[in-house]
Amino acid sequence: MRVLVTGAQGFVGGWLLDHLRDMDDEVVAPKVDVTDFDAMAAAVREARPGAIYHLAALTHVGESWMAPAETFRVNAMGTLSVLEAARAIDRTPRVLIVGSAEMYGGVRPDELPLNESSPLRPATPYAVSKVAAEYLGVQAWLGYGVPVLRVRPFNHVGPGQSERFVVSSIAKQIVEAEREGATGLRVGNLSARRDYTDVRDVARAYRLLVERGTPGEVYQVCSGVDLAVREIAERMLALSKRRMTLRVDPALVRPIDVPALRGDPSKLESVTGWRPRIDLDATLADTLDWWRANIDTVVA
Numbered sequence: 020m021r022v023l024v025t026g027a028q029g030f031v032g033g034w035l036l037d038h039l040r041d042m043d044d045e046v047v048a049p050k051v052d053v054t055d056f057d058a059m060a061a062a063v064r065e066a067r068p069g070a071i072y073h074l075a076a077l078t079h080v081g082e083s084w085m086a087p088a089e090t091f092r093v094n095a096m097g098t099l100s101v102l103e104a105a106r107a108i109d110r111t112p113r114v115l116i117v118g119s120a121e122m123y124g125g126v127r128p129d130e131l132p133l134n135e136s137s138p139l140r141p142a143t144p145y146a147v148s149k150v151a152a153e154y155l156g157v158q159a160w161l162g163y164g165v166p167v168l169r170v171r172p173f174n175h176v177g178p179g180q181s182e183r184f185v186v187s188s189i190a191k192q193i194v195e196a197e198r199e200g201a202t203g204l205r206v207g208n209l210s211a212r213r214d215y216t217d218v219r220d221v222a223r224a225y226r227l228l229v230e231r232g233t234p235g236e237v238y239q240v241c242s243g244v245d246l247a248v249r250e251i252a253e254r255m256l257a258l259s260k261r262r263m264t265l266r267v268d269p270a271l272v273r274p275i276d277v278p279a280l281r282g283d284p285s286k287l288e289s290v291t292g293w294r295p296r297i298d299l300d301a302t303l304a305d306t307l308d309w310w311r312a313n314i315d316t317v318v319a
Contacts, residue, residue: 021045022229023068023112025053025101026075030180031117031218035072038222053097056104063104063112070113070229073101076152079183080121080145081271087144094148095155102159102167113166115229116156120173120214120241120280121146131245132283135171135237142277153237166234170225173241173282177218177302178309182317186215186306189252193259194310204256204263207271209249212279214241217297227291241282242295255303 027048047066053075083090124140141147159165180187
């Protein structure tokens with residue numbers, strides 16, 4: 020299949036490109052500003068893809084508090100631009116829109132695990148932008164028949180992720196300490212519990228959904244297991260070559276932080292046969308090894 024990927028230069032995008040090419044898809048990955056409607060339309064018109072993977076977005080939850088308007092512009096208006104471009108060509112491609120588990124907002128313990136019917140209560144500017152983007156996809160499907168597939172991934176982690184995200188931040192700090200002798204590891208909220216999936220398994224899920232998913236439907240991509248940040252940090256410290264202690268940095272604590280998120284992947288599994296293949300401990304080890312190999316070349 021000929022496919023177009025927005026945001027191909029990002030963390031998930033790089034792994035998705037690798038997977039698509041491994042599956043013999045013909046991949047087009049234009050470097051285009053998705054909020055530029057004319058440029059996006061031209062890119063899709065030229066590529067004439069059978070499917071579009073729309074990954075381009077501002078993805079950092081914490082940073083969305085400082086730039087809510089820009090977050091909404093890129094995530095919501097960028098999605099509208101992609102959808103308008105898709106419906107303007109003769110053979111409308113399938114469009115995968117990437118949402119987020121953050122859209123569920125303030126979740127009570129008795130509401131876990133979350134499923135696709137769980138209520139959306141967005142509590143952050145990032146989450147609001149993703150709800151808007153997803154519902155633009157709903158409107159494109161109902162109003163124009165654009166075959167939209169919506170996904171709500173939970174936390175995905177792995178080699179090459181930005182240090183702005185907690186697992187990669189911990190990995191980088193550990194590698195720096197191994198080289199420089201530091202003994203403290205800066206972290207935010209240690210009690211927050213999240214459902215983690217390896218980015219390579221996420222990439223597989225996206226392609227399987229484009230191939231086998233039902234247009235108009237929404238699917239969660241998750242492991243079904245939640246772990247506290249403290250446990251993640253302790254597992255990574257066990258892989259370290261240096262003893263370190265955890266130190267909570269108030270600057271890393273968000274204004275609102277959902278206590279726990281855990282999803283139910285059964286709908287995705289039943290439709291596609293997907294199961295996570297990569298154990299979390301292997302993911303953490305791979306992330307550490309990536310930083311050991313790349314720490315001198317990564318620009319902050």
